[in-house]
Amino acid sequence: MTTKPSPLVTTKAFPLEKSDIQYNPTSEEVSIKREKFDAFVKYVQELEEKLEAAEDARDVAQYRARKEGKTADVLQALAEDVFQGTAAIRGWLASGNSLQELSTRTGIPYATCHRIVNERLGTPNVEIGHLQKMITAVSRRGRAFFAKAEAHPRFKRVLIGLPKGFEEQDLVSSWQTTGSEVSTVHAGLEIAEKIKDLRPNLILLDVSMPNLEKSGLELLREFAKEKKSTIILTGEMGLANSALLQGSFERKTKIEELASEGESVGG
Amino acid sequence: MDNKRYEVRQDFAEGLDLLGSLAERDREKVEEAIASLAKDPWPKRFGANPLGGETVRITVPVEDDEITILYDVDVYESSVDIIQIKRRTAFKRAGEWLAGLMKFEPKGK
Numbered sequence: 522m523t524t525k526p527s528p529l530v531t532t533k534a535f536p537l538e539k540s541d542i543q544y545n546p547t548s549e550e551v552s553i554k555r556e557k558f559d560a561f562v563k564y565v566q567e568l569e570e571k572l573e574a575a576e577d578a579r580d581v582a583q584y585r586a587r588k589e590g591k592t593a594d595v596l597q598a599l600a601e602d603v604f605q606g607t608a609a610i611r612g613w614l615a616s617g618n619s620l621q622e623l624s625t626r627t628g629i630p631y632a633t634c635h636r637i638v639n640e641r642l643g644t645p646n647v648e649i650g651h652l653q654k655m656i657t658a659v660s661r662r663g664r665a666f667f668a669k670a671e672a673h674p675r676f677k678r679v680l681i682g683l684p685k686g687f688e689e690q691d692l693v694s695s696w697q698t699t700g701s702e703v704s705t706v707h708a709g710l711e712i713a714e715k716i717k718d719l720r721p722n723l724i725l726l727d728v729s730m731p732n733l734e735k736s737g738l739e740l741l742r743e744f745a746k747e748k749k750s751t752i753i754l755t756g757e758m759g760l761a762n763s764a765l766l767q768g769s770f771e772r773k774t775k776i777e778e779l780a781s782e783g784e785s786v787g788g
Numbered sequence: 789m790d791n792k793r794y795e796v797r798q799d800f801a802e803g804l805d806l807l808g809s810l811a812e813r814d815r816e817k818v819e820e821a822i823a824s825l826a827k828d829p830w831p832k833r834f835g836a837n838p839l840g841g842e843t844v845r846i847t848v849p850v851e852d853d854e855i856t857i858l859y860d861v862d863v864y865e866s867s868v869d870i871i872q873i874k875r876r877t878a879f880k881r882a883g884e885w886l887a888g889l890m891k892f893e894p895k896g897k
Contacts, residue, residue, distance in 0.1 A: 584871040588800045
């Protein structure tokens with residue numbers, strides 16, 4: 522008799538989306554929608570409980586079969602099926618009816634022999650296998666999800682342009698703690714090349730840095746063409762950095778909007 | 789709980805070899821737990837959990853792991869038949885992982 526798997530939901534019915542994560546880079550707190558989090562924990566707990574119960578049920582069923590001599594009967598019936606009445610069965614029976622011997626003589630993998638015997642004994646190995654796969658899949662998905670949540674950078678690559686020595690380490694380390702890859706540039710002439718090489722998602726640029734070829738607004742216009750980059754030009758580097766880290770960041774999509782804010786935003 | 793003693797049998801038990809692999813202190817703990825079934829087949833201190841019918845499960849904590857013991861209790865025969873002795877490693881780890889997640893203190897709606 523084969524035990525049918527429980528009608529469990531699949532991992533597809535338990536989607537874990539990036540949007541379920543909220544990350545505050547300042548406090549480094551990861552927030553996950555409570556409903557989703559609770560559902561995940563409850564779901565895995567239920568799977569674990571079901572698996573443990575199924576394993577216990579299998580052990581009890583095998584114990585009863587051993588006690589009632591059914592294991593030997595099942596093994597013999599299996600051997601008769603496999604050997605189909607050939608003389609080989611006599612040798613196998615004489616060898617002590619072990620599963621390992623059956624596997625060796627027939628070439629059938631031991632695990633297959635074991636599964637067949639358990640199925641014939643009515644033990645729930647099929648359900649156990651199913652539950653184990655479910656737990657592995659869901660846990661792997663969950664682990665990846667939470668690992669991602671723990672190191673979820675708001676901006677993957679950050680380029681900071683500022684005069685050498687100016688608050689550099691504080692700025693760099695504050696972004697590094699959010700999981701961002703941080704690069705710095707100290708001369709205006711190097712900026713274009715750095716942008717080309719690094720393709721940053723955020724450029725934080727101090728307008729007072731030396732050797733800027735163009736005005737802040739001109740740079741802003743040029744950088745805005747890089748659709749994937751977000752550019753902040755400021756004379757108040759510390760203030761802008763702090764505001765960005767706290768998430769109080771408003772994206773400006775039109776260059777005219779930034780231009781209208783003039784010198785208060787740009788240099 | 790009654791005052792009678794139960795005969796603890798291990799004739800068809802699986803996992804007895806596990807006892808040999810345990811550290812001496814842990815082995816003694818598990819053996820004591822099994823022996824204690826003679827007096828009390830449903831020991832609360834090991835979280836005795838009836839699985840249906842005559843079968844009961846207890847869990848004995850050992851160093852870095854837990855040992856599950858499954859057994860049948862026959863109150864008419866006054867006997868306890870050990871079914872299985874096994875480690876609970878995977879379930880313990882899973883429980884710890886989930887407990888760790890609960891400390892995550894999720895916020896939001």
